[in-house]
Amino acid sequence: MAKRIDITNVSSYYGKFEAVSDVSLRIEPNAVTAFIGPSGCGKSTLLRTLNRMHEVVPGTSVTGEILLDGENIYDDTVDPVNVRRTIGMVFQRPNPFPTMSIYENVAAGIRLDARRMPKSELDGLVERSLQAANLWNEVKDRLKKPGASLSGGQQQRLCIARAIAVEPAVLLMDEPCSSLDPISTLAIEDLIDELKNNYTIVIVTHNMQQAARVSDTTAFFNLAGIGQPGRLIESAPTALIFSTPGQKATEDYISGRFG
């Protein structure tokens, strides 16, 4: 089940350095939200704040409130491990586990966690996840081969299959196509379009056309200068952002006048 995320006055820090400042934003379920903006404006940081991956880096902190269907994920009683089970993540560089086969990679979320599941049920889950990631037909005859033996685009879809196998409600993607060729990129964009039927999707992208193609809502981030925190400039339906942006900075960015 897809879930809604409400971000209220969120700031993320690395030590004393404020990377993103005072973001308030609603992320709708069953829709694709794109984060765009110049490098270093804190898109990745905010994304990692959404599933409590930010705190994996030592010395980091977060202020503000993030509600997942009304439940504060930064509440003291909340276990970050459970948050990450509900909010999955796909990284910029494909990172399949090198010691595992294709099958084991997809089953990793279940197996690594020692959740008991009969073999037949696990087989079904692996097949469904690979199918959902549009990878099943390409790998069904070599599930025992190493995950690292696939091409870059296939590896990234393997990582998507691995993320959806734990049946999250939200899928965060940090520039998932930036290391891929145009054909693989297209495959993943089509996939994102299908996935939004079941998930809430947030995607960071540097590619304006991609944001325009896949997203329903676009949030534009910017930073005032070096050493300044990144801020949310505006967020609106994608069609609106790309036709009649509300802010001058947004218009400059998407028309390629800077960034």
Added chain:
Amino acid sequence: MTTLTLATGHLQGRRLPRAAAPATALVAAALAVLLGQISPVSGVAGTTCVAVVLFFAGYTALSFAVEGSRHAIDRLASTLIYASFLAALVPLVWILSTVLVRGGRVLSAGFLGHSMRGIGADATGGGVYHALVGTIEQVLLATVIAVPIGVLTAIYLVEYGRHSKLSKAIGFFVDVMTGVPSIIAGLFVYSAFIVSLGFQRTGLAGALALSILMIPVVVRSTEEMLKIVPSELREAAYALGVPKWRTILRVVIPTAIGGITTGVMLAIARISGETAPLLLTTFLSQSINFNPTSGPQASIPTFVWDQIGSATHPALDRAWAGALVLILFVAVLYTTARLIAWVTGGARR
């Protein structure tokens, strides 16, 4: 336009033919032999040195004349590297061949299957069985003690204690332990367990001393292997909702297991040859003792030491054969460990 057109043949340069290196080597050798007739530097070693120096000078000069300075420097550097490699191989091959030849004389099934009980220094016969039993048990016990402590310490240092005061302190003491001379480790066990607490000299006491030597090596090598596991893999597991301890157990360690195994094997190889700490803690024994917790126990290094001390021909032969058995012991262990790592390495191979 004019700047784009290259003079014809600009991309080609004159190169030395392939035969240049062996030809120069032959000439250098011949010259060295001739010089040996008229100069005070002679003999095999002297002539070889002269030949090597002549080869370096001649080959570099030839390359400089034909190919220019960049290629000449390249050839000089490559030749130096090959020469260093060969120089490093000489002692290795020397030791191996000497041990093989001299140890091979008495190495037999009988030597492996008999102890030294009742065999005098002048008598031939006898064997290494009691010492092999002792070394296997002592090294195994030391490994069982040292590997969990060492690996867990490394996991703490890399995965949990990054930059904390405690981990800095642990790192410092591990370095200190690495530098502890092995006889000091033996003296420590001797004074703490045998003198102060009144235990006997046993195989176990020896294993304790060996484990003290093994722990720092295991910690440092495991630490290096864990550090090179990419953090993306840890993050990938966290993002799937896998707790940290299971990530370490199921992702980080399997990824690093090949290197960790190699480190452990190097540590085992190091302690297998230790003699001084064992003389203090296990003492010497000529007969078979399967029980590492009671009474003196032999080991291959102390066996070799003991036989050399006798200085008779049969004893010296036994010492060489013992050294050969020790080398084979380490080789067998190493191969087995690599095989296990390879078989359990999963999908990566």
